[in-house]
Amino acid sequence: QVQLQQRGAGLWKPSETLSLTCALYGGSFSGYWWTWIRQPPGKALEWIGEINHTGRTNYNRSLRSRASISLDRSKNQLSLNLNSVTAADTAFYYCARGSGSSLVSPLDYWGQGTLVTVSS
Amino acid sequence: QSVLTQPPSASGTPGQRVTISCSGSSSNIGRSTVNWYQQLPGTAPKLLIYSNNQRPSGVPDRFSGSKSGTSASLAISGLQSEDEADYHCAAWDDSLSAYVFGTGTKVTVL
Numbered sequence: 001q002v003q004l005q006q007r008g009a010g011l012w013k014p015s016e017t018l019s020l021t022c023a024l025y026g027g028s029f030s031g032y033w034w035t036w037i038r039q040p041p042g043k044a045l046e047w048i049g050e051i052n053h054t055g056r057t058n059y060n061r062s063l064r065s066r067a068s069i070s071l072d073r074s075k076n077q078l079s080l081n082l083n084s085v086t087a088a089d090t091a092f093y094y095c096a097r098g099s100g101s102s103l104v105s106p107l108d109y110w111g112q113g114t115l116v117t118v119s120s
Numbered sequence: 121q122s123v124l125t126q127p128p129s130a131s132g133t134p135g136q137r138v139t140i141s142c143s144g145s146s147s148n149i150g151r152s153t154v155n156w157y158q159q160l161p162g163t164a165p166k167l168l169i170y171s172n173n174q175r176p177s178g179v180p181d182r183f184s185g186s187k188s189g190t191s192a193s194l195a196i197s198g199l200q201s202e203d204e205a206d207y208h209c210a211a212w213d214d215s216l217s218a219y220v221f222g223t224g225t226k227v228t229v230l
Binding site: 035037044045046047050058060061094102103104106107108110111112113 | 165167
């Protein structure tokens with residue numbers, strides 16, 4: 001059974017770099033796309049970007065200049081770095097799996113989410 | 121920021137049928153398949169409907185999806201108390217080159 005496990009809530013200061021990880025259990029990165037999505041409290045979901053097992057990435061244009069998604073196969077982890085954060089980046093962040101790119105495939109497994117708060 | 125529009129709320133009594141709309145454009149729903157996600161209070165979203173009208177294994181057949189032109193709909197028949205949740209539509213947008221979500225609809229069971 002595939003499980004995506006995310007760490008607990010965190011607090012970052014404005015201008016810092018946000019770093020999140022998502023650990024994969026019960027499966028392999030191969031053959032799938034791995035996605036980050038965020039949701040400000042009480043608001044809509046927003047797609048951040050995705051990466052496949054070869055390292056190919058796609059990003060939301062609105063976040064492309066600040067976001068970086070990577071895979072660490074030795075740790076079986078998916079990572080997200082988001083630099084120069086502001087209060088507008090405060091949100092629940094989710095990792096998820098797709099059987100193909102989000103262009104053609106839905107997100108069938110989700111992590112439990114991590115609350116990120118950006119405040120001085 | 122959402123390019124897919126949903127009604128903010130919908131409600132019904134147990135056993136009733138509830139329908140949620142998702143309105144988009146020719147750059148998203150008009151040329152891509154639609155997926156629906158259910159988000160129970162305090163939890164992560166869960167895939168409910170994919171490819172417009174397909175149910176993943178384990179999803180009750182009370183849930184059904186449809187698409188016509190640049191709009192899609194999710195129907196819940198035989199509404200149950202455990203269906204109280206937020207529902208989000210989603211599709212790929214060619215103009216934005218991004219996966220876009222709807223504004224979300226909160227379903228309340230009266």
